[in-house]
Amino acid sequence: MTDIFKLLRGTPEDSDYKKKGVIVQGITGAYGSVHARNMISYGTNIIAGVTPGKGGQKFEGKVPIYNTVKEAVDASGAKISIIFVPAKFFLGAAKEALEAGIKLLVAIPEHVPVRDTMEVLDLANKKGAIIIGPNTPGIMIPELIKIGIMPPMPFKAGNIAVLSKSGTLLYEIADALTNAGFGQSITIGIGGDPINGTRMIDAFDMVKDIPDLEGLVIVGEIGGDSEEILAQHIIDIGFKKPTVAYIAGRAAPKEKRMGHAGAIVMGTYGSAESKVSMFNKANIPVAKRPSQVPVLLAGKMQQSD
Amino acid sequence: MRLLEFQAKELFREYGINLLPSKASTTIEEGRKHAKELGYPFVIKIQVPVGGRGKAGGIQKCQNDDEFELKYPQVLGLTIKGEKARAILLEKMADIKKELYLSLFLNRSKRCYTIIASPEGGVEIESVKNQIIKEVGLGNVSEQVAREVAKEMKLEGKAADDFVNILQKLAKLTIEKEAELAEINPLAIMQDGSLMALDGKFVTDDNGNFRHDELQKYQEKTEIEERAEKSGFSLVELDGNIAVVGNGAGLVMSTLDMLSDNGGKPACFLDVGGGATTESVYEALTLISKMNRVKGILVNLYGGIVKTTVVAEAFLKAYDDKLINLPVFARLKGTESEKAKEMLKGSRTKIYDSVEEAINASVMGIKK
Numbered sequence: 001m002t003d004i005f006k007l008l009r010g011t012p013e014d015s016d017y018k019k020k021g022v023i024v025q026g027i028t029g030a031y032g033s034v035h036a037r038n039m040i041s042y043g044t045n046i047i048a049g050v051t052p053g054k055g056g057q058k059f060e061g062k063v064p065i066y067n068t069v070k071e072a073v074d075a076s077g078a079k080i081s082i083i084f085v086p087a088k089f090f091l092g093a094a095k096e097a098l099e100a101g102i103k104l105l106v107a108i109p110e111h112v113p114v115r116d117t118m119e120v121l122d123l124a125n126k127k128g129a130i131i132i133g134p135n136t137p138g139i140m141i142p143e144l145i146k147i148g149i150m151p152p153m154p155f156k157a158g159n160i161a162v163l164s165k166s167g168t169l170l171y172e173i174a175d176a177l178t179n180a181g182f183g184q185s186i187t188i189g190i191g192g193d194p195i196n197g198t199r200m201i202d203a204f205d206m207v208k209d210i211p212d213l214e215g216l217v218i219v220g221e222i223g224g225d226s227e228e229i230l231a232q233h234i235i236d237i238g239f240k241k242p243t244v245a246y247i248a249g250r251a252a253p254k255e256k257r258m259g260h261a262g263a264i265v266m267g268t269y270g271s272a273e274s275k276v277s278m279f280n281k282a283n284i285p286v287a288k289r290p291s292q293v294p295v296l297l298a299g300k301m302q303q304s305d
Numbered sequence: 306m307r308l309l310e311f312q313a314k315e316l317f318r319e320y321g322i323n324l325l326p327s328k329a330s331t332t333i334e335e336g337r338k339h340a341k342e343l344g345y346p347f348v349i350k351i352q353v354p355v356g357g358r359g360k361a362g363g364i365q366k367c368q369n370d371d372e373f374e375l376k377y378p379q380v381l382g383l384t385i386k387g388e389k390a391r392a393i394l395l396e397k398m399a400d401i402k403k404e405l406y407l408s409l410f411l412n413r414s415k416r417c418y419t420i421i422a423s424p425e426g427g428v429e430i431e432s433v434k435n436q437i438i439k440e441v442g443l444g445n446v447s448e449q450v451a452r453e454v455a456k457e458m459k460l461e462g463k464a465a466d467d468f469v470n471i472l473q474k475l476a477k478l479t480i481e482k483e484a485e486l487a488e489i490n491p492l493a494i495m496q497d498g499s500l501m502a503l504d505g506k507f508v509t510d511d512n513g514n515f516r517h518d519e520l521q522k523y524q525e526k527t528e529i530e531e532r533a534e535k536s537g538f539s540l541v542e543l544d545g546n547i548a549v550v551g552n553g554a555g556l557v558m559s560t561l562d563m564l565s566d567n568g569g570k571p572a573c574f575l576d577v578g579g580g581a582t583t584e585s586v587y588e589a590l591t592l593i594s595k596m597n598r599v600k601g602i603l604v605n606l607y608g609g610i611v612k613t614t615v616v617a618e619a620f621l622k623a624y625d626d627k628l629i630n631l632p633v634f635a636r637l638k639g640t641e642s643e644k645a646k647e648m649l650k651g652s653r654t655k656i657y658d659s660v661e662e663a664i665n666a667s668v669m670g671i672k673k
Contacts, residue, residue, distance in 0.1 A: 088515055113513035114411060115483050118443055121416060166555020168607045175607075175638075192554055194413050194485070221555055224413040248558040251565035252541075252574070255307075255355060259539035259554025259576040261512060262413070266486075267356075267431055289563050291661065 004130070004186070004206040007079060007104045008145050021047030021078040022147055023102070025069065025085060025093050027059050032084030035108075035149050036063070039082075042146040048072040050081075069093075069100040082106040082138065082147050090134065091116040098127050106147045107133030107197060111261070117195045124197065131197025135260065136189035137167035148189060158183015160297070161207040163200060164219035165190045165226075165260070169248060172290045173219055180294035185210055192221070192260025200226040201233050208239060215242040215297050218284070222249030223262040223270040231278035242300035245279045246287045247272050306509050309352040311394045312523050313487075313505030320478045322471050322489075323501045327396035336377050339395045345369055351380050352392040354525075356429065356506075361385045366398065387544070391525070399501065404491035405458065405468075406433045408506075409444065409475055411485045418444040418479065420472070424458050427491040446476035467500035468492075482520065483513035529592050536588050537578050545570025547667055548593045551605040552581050560605040560660060569668040572599045581606050586619035587628075594629050601632045601671045605660050608639030613656075617645040620654040634667040636660040 010017045022039070026032035027049025036059060040046050048066060049059045055067035066072040069081065081102045085093045087109045097105050098120070105124070112134040124131050132139050138148010142155040150167070154175035160182045164170035167189060174184060188203040190196050198206075200218065207213065220227040227247065234243065249258055249265075250272040257264045265271045276286045285296045308316070311329040318324055328339035329352065340347070351363030358364055363383050365376045381390050406426030412419040420439040421430070437457045441450065451469040460468050471492065479487045488506040495501055509520060526534070533540035539554060549564060549571045551557040557576045564571055573596065577585045586604075593599055606616060616637055623629045633654040637645060646656045657663040 087512065111512045113483060113516070114485065114510045115443070115480075115513060118416065122443070164555075166553060166558075168551070168553025169555035169559055172556060172559075172607050172638075194411060195416050199414070199416075219555070221558060226414060229414055246559075248555045248562060250562045251571070252558060252561065253543065256541050257511075257539075258541060258558050258574055261510075263554055263558065267429065288566065289661070290559060291659070 008141055018144060019045040020080060021045050021076050023048045023050060023072045023078045023081040025050045025081055025083045027051055027065060028054055029084055039146055042152050044145050047076040047078050069096045073100045079103040084108050087111040094120040095123060098123050098129055103129045105129060105131050106138050107131055108149060110135045114195050121197055133191040133197055135193045136191035137170055139188050141186050142184050154178055156183040159185050159212050159214035160217060161185050161213060162187040162217045163190060163203045165192055165221050166219060169219050173293050176291050176294050182294055185213060192262050194262040200230040204230055213241055217293060218245040220247045220275055221263050222252055222272050223264050227275040228278040231282040235282045242297060242304055243284045244293055244296045244300060245284050246290060246293055247275050306511055306524060307354045308507040308523050309354060309391055310505050311352055311392060313507035316478055317502055317505055320474045322474050325397045325399055325501055327394055329392045329394045331392050333377050336393055340373050343395055343397055346398040347395050348398055349376050349380050350394040350396060351383055351390045352394055353385050353388040353390060355386045355388050358385060400496045401493045402496055403494040406490050407492045408488035409479045415440055417442050420454060422454050422458055444476055444480040446473050463498040464494050464500060471500055483510045484508060485510055529595055533592055539576040541574040543571045543573055545572045546598050546600040547671055548572045548599045548602045550575045550589050552577050556605060556607055564603060564664050567664050567668050572596060581608055581616055583615050583619045586616050587622055590623040590629055601667055603663060603667045604633060604635035606637050613637040613639045613642045613645035617648045624652055632670055634663045636663040
């Protein structure tokens with residue numbers, strides 16, 4: 001398993017320890033520019049931007065802009081990129097990044113065709129790269145690095161890992177955790193699409209061995225079976241850290257897409273009942289509402305003391 | 306988008322998948338003409354975008370004019386799982402020897418296309434026995450792979466040849482139209498050993514729509530849905546009386562769940578998307594004002610960087626313009642919420658500190 005912390009934080013001997021460079025693809029766009037600014041003010045080392053045709057210019061007078069990802073990588077040595085281009089240009093932008101040697105690609109766009117995602121994953125596999133998303137809020141180590149669109153306020157550094165399909169629910173639940181005194185070691189947005197570059201189980205494998213991990217929160221929603229597969233995996237490997245889940249969409253009608261492309265129940269496949277019953281089997285309590293998550297987590301921690 | 310059976314069959318026909326003669330109509334006059342052209346006996350099949358049609362009486366055999374006059378209006382008038390008939394398909398009756406199952410679908414956990422086939426079809430996929438499952442990457446099915454599946458199905462001679470042919474054509478269709486699911490159930494073996502697709506289910510990836518002008522004619526949208534899409538909203542209409550609005554699909558789903566837990570009945574799921582602005586909230590209220598069943602609006606906005614005063618402005622403008630005269634129960638997380646509360650004093654919008662309080666108030670307020 002790739003060490004995600006090595007990519008995001010590095011090791012003390014690295015010259016860029018705790019300030020890993022990140023490239024922003026689509027840095028001059030309406031959306032990309034706002035979030036590039038927000039990431040910079042959070043402390044993320046935005047080292048270069050890419051906008052075809054705007055090479056040579058500077059973003060905010062500081063961050064150099066290049067025409068291609070390759071030029072940006074050659075100049076900066078960055079291994080991480082975040083993409084803000086419109087969905088129909090995602091395939092080209094992602095392939096370009098992977099070909100240029102990017103090892104962690106955060107794919108923000110919503111509405112990327114599944115076929116394009118699959119093609120990108122195929123290439124990422126060959127290149128040994130990680131894709132987060134598409135349709136993800138991003139990934140962050142609170143108070144160290146934010147590669148995504150999440151607002152900073154709900155998050156606080158700590159020892160709880162949070163994996164979430166949804167963006168706003170991630171903020172909501174991180175907020176509740178923070179208020180209850182549970183900071184977060186890392187939060188990973190899986191994304192709301194049917195096909196995810198990093199699945200629940202992949203994200204879990206990235207965080208399960210964090211040495212000072214004190215707990216895990218899984219924020220799922222209807223559609224697919226990634227929660228069920230993760231629950232089974234947790235049973236299989238005998239993961240014992242306090243774990244709590246939340247599943248959105250219990251009241252959603254069947255065969256209707258609830259906003260996210262992936263949030264759809266087909267027959268019994270993808271239903272909330274199926275996910276909740278698998279979590280129960282894995283002895284993972286499932287919160288009824290977001291505000292209940294820290295309460296259940298505290299309960300789990302007491303049990304394991 | 307999920308195509309109706311007759312639409313899926315149009316695509317099947319275009320790709321050369323064997324079908325029985327059939328014709329789709331929306332009125333009995335048109336249906337009578339088709340009945341004459343096809344000749345009895347045939348099957349009357351309701352066209353709705355949900356399964357379970359047979360059980361609900363939406364598929365009826367028809368032997369003569371008398372039966373036709375009785376059954377056509379019956380089937381056309383059915384509502385199945387809340388879905389009214391979009392059309393009626395008349396399909397020639399067939400002499401079937403055996404029913405098989407065949408589908409290609411997007412396997413989310415394996416992240417590839419997967420074939421499911423079974424020698425025992427004609428029932429819902431959950432109850433299909435002896436499933437043969439084969440992963441096929443990005444969807445290409447070679448003749449060799451198709452032959453292997455046919456062999457595992459224990460098909461021989463003409464049936465095996467037809468199966469290979471249909472499977473390869475179905476795969477081509479799946480790839481070219483960017484389908485998430487292409488299902489033939491039942492795939493029938495006829496008395497002469499040939500294979501026919503008796504039903505068709507076809508679900509495409511909406512996000513690929515921009516590459517498929519040819520599929521636009523199958524798009525079925527209400528005016529409200531169309532406006533929602535134009536604004537970048539996600540909207541699902543439901544049959545309750547409390548409209549649920551929020552930002553982010555997960556958050557709105559979660560609000561729907563909590564409302565239902567508390568005995569409330571959601572009238573819609575409306576996700577205005579990432580950020581909330583005065584304009585987007587005003588447009589959301591405009592859409593809701595067109596839904597007659599709505600008695601109140603529950604708003605749950607988690608605005609990290611959103612100013613709640615901006616949202617409050619939308620409510621005030623909507624009352625001023627007489628767009629809505631409904632109570633609004635809002636939980637607005639974001640900045641300047643004290644100022645927003647002050648702005649809304651005396652209006653029919655109440656702001657609550659927690660979503661739980663907003664939900665309780667909406668359920669209590671709407672009951673009366």
